[in-house]
């Protein structure tokens with residue numbers, strides 16, 4: 362990596378935010394999925410910066426970064442990210458300073474995050490409930506129909 | 520409030536307690552009318568005459584009354600009302616709901632919206648705890664539930680009775696022998712879960728391979744629609760058929776179970792042999808369902 366390659370990135374990507382949340386060390390290419398998990402879309406109000414395939418300073422591996430201005434994500438919200446990016450870190454920023462920096466951990470129960478792949482599941486009909494999955498050893502168990510999602514979890518994210 | 524939704528919600532002690540309750544009810548001879556004055560809604564969103572009748576009969580023997588809803592057509596339900604709404608309303612009329620529904624997880628949902636206990640009488644391809652409890656009850660009537668060899672025969676991939684029975688048996692010291700046609704083997708996630716619970720699983724490819732090692736043979740239906748054509752169905756069905764000859768030289772205490780109705784898995788000539796317990800098994804549905812109704816309402 363030469364200095365020239367690094368420079369424009371720096372100005373563009375690492376521009377600090379005043380208040381909000383920075384999600385760092387997202388697996389390269391997963392940033393858009395992270396936004397989907399967090400329920401952030403083009404129609405929500407947050408000011409967003411997304412950087413994908415950024416070279417990490419620490420290793421040669423690439424990563425994605427998401428910055429969300431003026432919104433502090435709860436631990437519960439960010440823990441969902443662990444499903445697809447277990448190494449992600451969350452930085453809460455107030456007045457340009459990191460006031461809290463935590464890793465993500467896989468939650469025990471996911472409510473309304475993942476769609477049940479079983480077409481016969483009651484959660485896939487028009488009932489006033491949210492999906493509910495228990496997380497057991499990295500697999501997701503539907504609390505309603507007992508169906509199990511073992512891989513490609515991101516495909517089922519609502 | 521106590522619901523009966525899935526056999527997975529039951530630990531060994533709770534299963535044993537329910538089986539004991541059923542045994543006490545059955546051995547009394549005449550029934551105590553413990554549920555006099557209680558009203559139960561039998562909400563059947565898909566037809567299952569046998570299950571509905573056995574719940575109605577169990578309830579009436581305990582002195583309770585049933586409101587049956589099994590004609591969904593023309594009711595508000597067919598006009599697109601959600602199950603959640605139906606259950607919310609119906610539970611205000613009765614003391615318990617027995618629910619049969621084509622969607623998996625329907626009973627769990629109902630329990631979240633009901634103000635009275637819900638008993639799952641089968642939800643789609645999902646749970647059917649009363650069947651599993653009466654299966655266990657019938658085994659226990661003949662032998663202890665520990666240190667036995669149980670064979671499951673038939674469609675182990677889609678067969679829900681086989682799934683929940685095997686799960687329930689994993690509470691006990693049981694060696695599970697699986698005997699299924701190609702493509703209908705027990706799903707990997709289930710055998711993994713059972714092994715993690717300490718169950719030993721032995722795979723077989725024919726009844727003959729396994730039968731001499733068994734204390735219980737539990738046969739289930741092999742459905743025609745799982746096969747591409749009727750020729751391959753009849754070839755498979757024939758090779759998984761139990762005849763008097765199949766039972767030559769088996770353990771003396773072997774019992775043969777089937778959740779009925781059967782579709783040719785067991786030759787009627789077997790019915791008169793001492794191994795045949797499937798009609799007794801059906802009969803046991805009554806005390807077991809009586810125990811379940813008492814369990815949630817008393």
Ligand SMILES: [Zn+2]
Pocket residue numbers: 477478479482483484503504505506507508624
């Ligand atoms: Zn489900």
